[in-house]
Amino acid sequence: MISLFDITLRLNGFPINKAKAELTEIINLSEEEYAVFLENKKNEIVDFHLKNNAFYSELINGKIVEKWEDLPILNKQNLQKPLSERLSTGYSIKNVYLNKTSGSSGTPFVFAKDKYAHALTWASNIMRFGWFGIDFNKSYQARFYGIPMDFMGYRKERLKDFLSSRFRFPVFDLSNDVLDKFLQKFKTKKFDYLNGYTSSIVLLAKYLEQKNIILKEVCPTLKACFVTSEMLFESDKKLLEKQFGIPIINEYGASELDLIAFENPKGEWQVNAETLFVEILDENNNPVPNGTEGKIVITSLFNKANPFIRYEIGDIGILDEKSTPQKPILKKLVGRTNDVAVLPSGKKSPGLTFYYVTKSIIEDDGNVKEFIIKQTKIDCFEIEYVSEKELDNSQIEKIEAAIALYLEPNLNFTFTRKAVLERTNRGKLKQFKSFI
Incomplete structure (x- = not known):
């Protein structure tokens, strides 16, 4: 050879x-x-x-x-x-x-x-x-x-x-x-x-x-x-x-x-x-x-x-x-280091904490294929996900309750279902991103 x-x-x-x-x-x-x-x-x-x-x-x-x-x-x-x-x-x-x-x-x-x-x-x-x-x-x-x-x-x-x-x-x-x-x-x-x-x-x-x-x-x-x-x-x-x-x-x-x-x-x-x-x-x-x-x-x-x-x-x-x-x-x-969420209470939390908590609930039934989390304001987060069918209210409530328990309460979330998630020009998926 x-x-x-x-x-x-x-x-x-x-x-x-x-x-x-x-x-x-x-x-x-x-x-x-x-x-x-x-x-x-x-x-x-x-x-x-x-x-x-x-x-x-x-x-x-x-x-x-x-x-x-x-x-x-x-x-x-x-x-x-x-x-x-x-x-x-x-x-x-x-x-x-x-x-x-x-x-x-x-x-x-x-x-x-x-x-x-x-x-x-x-x-x-x-x-x-x-x-x-x-x-x-x-x-x-x-x-x-x-x-x-x-x-x-x-x-x-x-x-x-x-x-x-x-x-x-x-x-x-x-x-x-x-x-x-x-x-x-x-x-x-x-x-x-x-x-x-x-x-x-x-x-x-x-x-x-x-x-x-x-x-x-x-x-x-x-x-x-x-x-x-x-x-x-x-x-x-x-x-x-x-x-x-x-x-x-x-x-x-x-x-x-x-x-x-x-x-x-x-x-x-x-x-x-x-x-x-x-x-x-x-x-x-x-x-x-x-x-x-x-x-x-x-x-x-x-x-x-x-x-x-x-x-x-x-x-x-x-x-x-x-x-x-x-x-x-x-x-x-x-x-x-740049994937850290700063929360309203002043607490700093690695963005992956959200990802871990959400992942444990969101993927239970195999419906959600993948997702990313974006922090848009100090108390606002967007979760974009790809799935067979849309998340229902009970699943969303479960995720919000878990995040309130593991991180802190009164954070606002929007959930957006997408056909595909945005990747970097090399094809990587950035799992958490803070815009603040």
Whole structure:
């Protein structure tokens, strides 16, 4: 079997063999050796950007930084300036990997990775998917993602899919007719795994549940399903396991960084400690003890083209108490910092709280396929949903009572039934959004 995936990476200037070798070395370090490696890499990357990156030097503003905690926290707003102003000396648009973030946090920007850092990203992906018997050079992927709709963008993406041994299911229209066509593909193609946006894959599982179909029986070659980019709720994970008949693996990543956490075969959400350094900080940017909720701040240990040092990604999470520096475990991803509802009483509540509460009631009978919640005023919320039939008054009263109990009373809700829900231009579903 030709290693087409590896060859494509090499032809594009990504030294994948060297990256795989270094990643193997890092994984095999003892605890003591790893502690030395981590300190060295942190110092090295800061030192490099202070000397070679005017944007980062400006951020430090000539201060003498004695210790790691004194380094500034970088956020997405800092990075929303032309890429040419953020590239390190020796790097240009011609010799880096270029991409842009999805903008699901509301603040998209263009970023660069040097080619070796990007090769390490792929080496890390290859290793983690390998835990579940997936080989990017051989395994055939059913890909549930968006796709550019302009002619050139569409063709380019389809070519990339072909070279990467994957078949793309565009997620912009997930009506029953379309899902039925998707199902026919599973009957005729020998897919090894599914990968894509959580909400789209969950919709496929709901469709299969309606039809009383187990995907593994339709497509016996399937080994695993990897969901990404959106929250995976426990109830949805159970549904996926039941309707697909294969392991469901939860991944958490960011295009500008790497895979941040990936569920290992023991069911732990293992943080990538090989190419990233992940901190959980409080509102004053002080580290919190493991087991405590805080904002996720990440340092890319290898990216020399663009500084991502103590970069606040916009997510809130908790590291497990049993975490070690070499093997941190993400206990919980709570949501995004900009997905917080401010209530009339002054209480702040993660938008996902509404989603959890509403979800537990709204989906009881399988009528509602998916929904989103928007906060339009301090006491006003809109719930948009897709369903077989409209919600009745008793269901609406139940939802309002539950929200009054879990959050606070006297909040106003409007319920709007829709044919389809609005997704981002990449096909993601934003489950809660505040407009205040």
